[in-house]
Amino acid sequence: MGKVGIIGVGQSAFVRNYPGSIRELAFEGFKEAMQDAKIKTTDIGASIICSAPEYDKQRSPAGVLAEYLGLIPQPTFYLESLCSSSSMGLRTAYALIQSGLHDVVAVIGFQKMSEITSAESQERMGRGADIQWESPFGTMMPAYYAMHAQAHMAKYGTTSEDLALIRVKAATYGQKNPKAVYRKPVTLEMFSQPDNPLASPIASPLKVGDCCANADGSSCLIVANEEKAKEFCQKPVWIMGLGSASAAVNIAGRDSLTGLSVARASAAQAYKMAGVTPNDIDVAEVHDCFTIAEMMAYEDLGFAKPGEGKDLIRSKETYKEGKIPVNVDGGLLSKGHPIGATGGSQIRTIVLQLRGEAGEIQVKDPEIGLVHNIGGVGLYGNVTILGR
């Protein structure tokens, strides 16, 4: 079996209220990826359209987007695993290519969250949990992650300040990312200023500053078999390892609240397939929808032992110059989190890093990168390992 490479990456700017339709939004990420790959739409054998359908007014967006992007009459279909949809799209593209069905596949992620109000979107996100047994108590994404934070603090002595340090790091790099929705500086002091909006409580112990913002955005990955990748691309980035897992939708069905079982299982699969260990990872993108999510990712991915994630951030080892740089594009906390587009954006960052084209946020000479992308509160997990 040959290798599978990523030959083009793109994303739109992530913004609060995109002034256009979903097809126009998807075009922005697609255009950048196509210009990057320098191929024609007729070179693409199939497209996978990734988003979370509860935000869409358009029924079955795949056909609509494929037509607008010039990808008909090739096959197209819709793929959803909440916030990890486009990483799942990459996994599916890998399977389509390795099966021999297609040579080149486009993975297009998008989300126009502003199609509905913020309150409606919170209500829908609550319904990403168990609507029969848990949503009737008034659950929300931030509250579920807050329960993980509370458990982590109780077991390991992690503090609110440790979590705030993760947001401070995110903002350090978000300021350098022209496609990020939040580009203002954030200091630790802001979290203890009662009048500062970032210090406002959401769901204890999480504050506004611990949460990423909703955003509209799109992303695109062009994926090819080894032969086509070498033909089209000077610097293909290869898929070395893929891991994916699922867990109980209700939190009552989870064994532990101090980490995510899907992340641990996906990471183990991806490391095994790639033949590498956590120490071999030179740069990583993790799913920091909340600060605690990044803290747990350090531990679930093996960058730190359980309970020692706080030491990594305290010693700045996850900054660009540190032992394991994490989210040096600002992460979801700065970029914003347009559900279906998020995984593609994370993968784009790692591809640019491995090609040495990340500009101001370039990590020194990375060879292997990792992407951790979670759907729901650890309902779905995908870990992807990429190499030059």
Added chain:
Amino acid sequence: MAGKKETDDRFKKFGTVSFTSLTKTNDFITYLEEGKIMGTRCRVCGMTFFPPRADCYNCLSSDMEWFPVTGTGKLASFSRLKYAPVGFEGDLPYTIALLDYGTYKVFGRVAPDVSEDEIKVGMEMKAEVNRLPNGQINFVFRKA
């Protein structure tokens, strides 16, 4: 009307806002109204489930019996909400929580009269049926 079947939608009474009305576990609501919180146990393989299920994935049987959630559980975690989803704004602030009973866990709310500083991970709590002002029914956790 002749032949019209009555709909068993008891489950729409569960919680501040219920998103489910039709389920084979509707008896859960009737038990709640009697003051009991019940899970299900598979009569074939003995697996216990909370939240209750009508079907056993372990042995594929649908022959289930109800068992009561009794005694106390350890507070696995909690969070006090300052914002709520649509339909829950009137309940704010409220605390959601998870109790670990050993063989199963129960997700719910901490009773509103338990003060915030008394709530600690690891404390023993017990679940109790609770009637909501809007006529709905759920359960809450109190100090054991």
